Amino acid sequence: xxxxQDILDNISTGVLGLDGDLRITSLNAAGEALLKTSxxxxxxxxxxxxxxxxxxxxxxxxxxxxxxxxxxxxxMPLTLHTGHEIHVDLIITxxxxxxxxxxxxxxxxxxxxxxxxxxxxxxxxxxTTRAVIRGLAHEIKNPLGGxxxxxxxxxxxxxNEDLAEYTRVIIREAxxxxxxxxxxxxxxxxxxxxxxNIHEVLEHVRNLILxxxxxxxxxxxxxDPSLPEMPGDRTQLIQVVLNIMxxxxxxxxxxxxxxxxxxxxxxxxFTIGAQLHRLVCQVDIIDNGPxxxxxxxxxxxxxxxxxxxxGTGLGxxxxxxxxNHHGGLLECESQPGNxxxxxxxxxxx
Ligand SMILES: Nc1ncnc2c1ncn2[C@@H]1O[C@H](COP(=O)(O)OP(=O)(O)OP(=O)(O)O)[C@@H](O)[C@H]1O
Ligand SMILES: [Mg+2]
Numbered sequence: 036x037x038x039x040q041d042i043l044d045n046i047s048t049g050v051l052g053l054d055g056d057l058r059i060t061s062l063n064a065a066g067e068a069l070l071k072t073s074x075x076x077x078x079x080x081x082x083x084x085x086x087x088x089x090x091x092x093x094x095x096x097x098x099x100x101x102x103x104x105x106x107x108x109x110x111m112p113l114t115l116h117t118g119h120e121i122h123v124d125l126i127i128t129x130x131x132x133x134x135x136x137x138x139x140x141x142x143x144x145x146x147x148x149x150x151x152x153x154x155x156x157x158x159x160x161x162x163t164t165r166a167v168i169r170g171l172a173h174e175i176k177n178p179l180g181g182x183x184x185x186x187x188x189x190x191x192x193x194x195n196e197d198l199a200e201y202t203r204v205i206i207r208e209a210x211x212x213x214x215x216x217x218x219x220x221x222x223x224x225x226x227x228x229x230x231x232n233i234h235e236v237l238e239h240v241r242n243l244i245l246x247x248x249x250x251x252x253x254x255x256x257x258x259d260p261s262l263p264e265m266p267g268d269r270t271q272l273i274q275v276v277l278n279i280m281x282x283x284x285x286x287x288x289x290x291x292x293x294x295x296x297x298x299x300x301x302x303x304x305f306t307i308g309a310q311l312h313r314l315v316c317q318v319d320i321i322d323n324g325p326x327x328x329x330x331x332x333x334x335x336x337x338x339x340x341x342x343x344x345x346g347t348g349l350g351x352x353x354x355x356x357x358x359n360h361h362g363g364l365l366e367c368e369s370q371p372g373n374x375x376x377x378x379x380x381x382x383x384x
Contacts, residue, residue, distance in 0.1 A: 049123075049142035055135035057082040057096055069142055071117050087114040099127045099138060107305050110145055145368075165221075165356065168338060172216045179216075183209040218349050219338055221356045226271065230264040233272075233316055233380075237297050240276040244284060244295070251290040257298040265316055265382040271357045275365075276320065278350035279376045283322035285343065286374075296321040307364050307379055314382040315363075319375055327369040335367060 040063070043050050049066030053059060058081055062074040070085055082096055083089040092113060099106050108125040115121060126141040183206055190202040241254055280295060287293035298319040305315040327335060328342040336355045341348030351365075358365040363380040 049144075051082075051140040051142065053082055053096065053138040053140065055100075055137060057093075057100075057138070059085075060137070066142060069121065069123070069144055071115050071119065087116060087118075088112075095125065095127060096138060096140075099129050100136060103129045103131075103136065105129065105303055107302060109306060164337060168219050172220050175216050176213065179209050179213055183213075215347065218347065218353070221353050226268040226360055228266045228268060231267045231269050231272070232264055233262060233267070233299060233318060234258050234260075236267075236269065236272050236276060237299070237318070240273055240280055241297065243277060244280045247281070248284055248290045248293070251293070252284060252287075253294045255294060255296040257296065259299045259301060262299055262301055262316060263382065265380065267361060267380065268357070272361075275354040275357050275378070276318075278354045279320050282350060283320070283324055283374070285346075286322070286324040286326075288325065292323075294323045301382070302379070305379065307362065307381065310362075312381045316378075316380045316382050318378040318380070320378075321373065321375045323372055324374060326371040326374050327367065332367075332369065336365070 040061075043061075043063040044065075046063070047065050049069040050061075050063045051059065051066050051070075052061035058079055059077045062070070062072075062077060067073050072085070077085065083093055086092055091111065095106060095108055095111075105126065105128045108127075110122050111125050112120055112122055122145045124143040124145055126143075128139045128141075130137045130139050186202045186205040186209070190199055190206075193199055193202065237256075237258075241256075244252055245254075283295055284290060284293060296319070298321070300317045300319075302315045302317050303313065305312050307315070331340050331342050334340045336351050337348075338352040339348040355365045358378055358380065361380050363378060366377045366379075368375045368377075
């Protein structure tokens with residue numbers, strides 16, 4: 036038990052133990068820091084007394100007590116005794132002990148950026164942006180085809196070769212614009228769903244990044260080997276993971292100091308948008324680089340928003356659109372030295 040408490044005190048997730056009457060039986064160090072209290076002060080105290088607005092919090096605990104099913108609540112607001120409002124991801128797991136049912140509560144703080152990306156309103160806004168882009172893209176592509184074709188005809192009629200450079204410029208720039216518009220539109224193909232192993236996708240991209248960086252990037256792999264296969268479009272998911280890892284590599288001041296952590300987990304009873312999923316695959320891609328520039332963090336997933344001189348600002352917009360097509364969610368949390376992109380992908384029925 037001593038050793039168990041040691042481990043609990045060293046993890047970053049707040050862990051709270053409750054007995055059958057919802058009285059606190061344990062609280063680890065991260066939980067003390069998050070709830071701004073101490074284990075000594077709250078042992079034996081009822082869970083309702085942890086927060087000033089216990090309504091929803093108690094309702095969730097009671098629901099798990101009644102149903103005996105684990106529950107995940109994301110971005111739940113809690114008002115602490117200090118008056119601070121925090122937002123947490125909550126996982127409540129029922130634990131059957133010999134005499135009664137106990138609850139294990141995991142609490143993960145979520146920061147502002149994470150909360151914003153969870154807003155359903157934002158998902159709608161992204162849909163609108165995409166619709167506008169689609170409309171605009173088609174308006175550009177049609178005349179562009181005409182311009183290119185006319186330049187080709189003109190090139191054939193030119194009286195001397197000196198003038199050909201001008202038509203070449205027109206054709207080259209028309210092609211560049213068409214490529215940009217195609218990338219703006221995102222993957223043209225429908226999803227080709229097949230059973231895939233997410234670790235195979237991650238390993239594939241890890242090898243690509245190692246090759247691109249001359250073996251200088253370090254990787255830490257923390258895979259959950261029990262994750263089953265899931266339906267996904269392999270090519271498009273590779274693109275997603277590649278866009279995210281490439282950004283990490285490009286953001287690093289020196290690739291030799293760049294460490295990317297790849298972590299996979301399964302999450303049960305997990306809500307995405309308005310839908311509750313039985314099983315969701317969570318993939319974290321974490322880097323130790325300088326972090327997302329503050330000026331663009333609110334619009335990170337918006338097409339053409341970039342923090343790099345040579346960037347087109349499409350990598351993350353495409354990644355998000357692919358993940359959304361899979362019924363999933365892409366989120367980001369960033370501070371200097373620790374930038375985390377998290378994919379949540381439903382694992383089927
Ligand atoms: N891991 C990261 N660390 C720091 N900044 C990042 C990271 N990932 C993304 N960014 C910032 O977000 C911006 C947008 O990324 P995104 O991939 O959408 O476009 P891009 O990399 O600029 O261009 P493209 O991917 O189209 O070549 C980047 O320009 C960069 O400033
Ligand atoms: Mg990019």
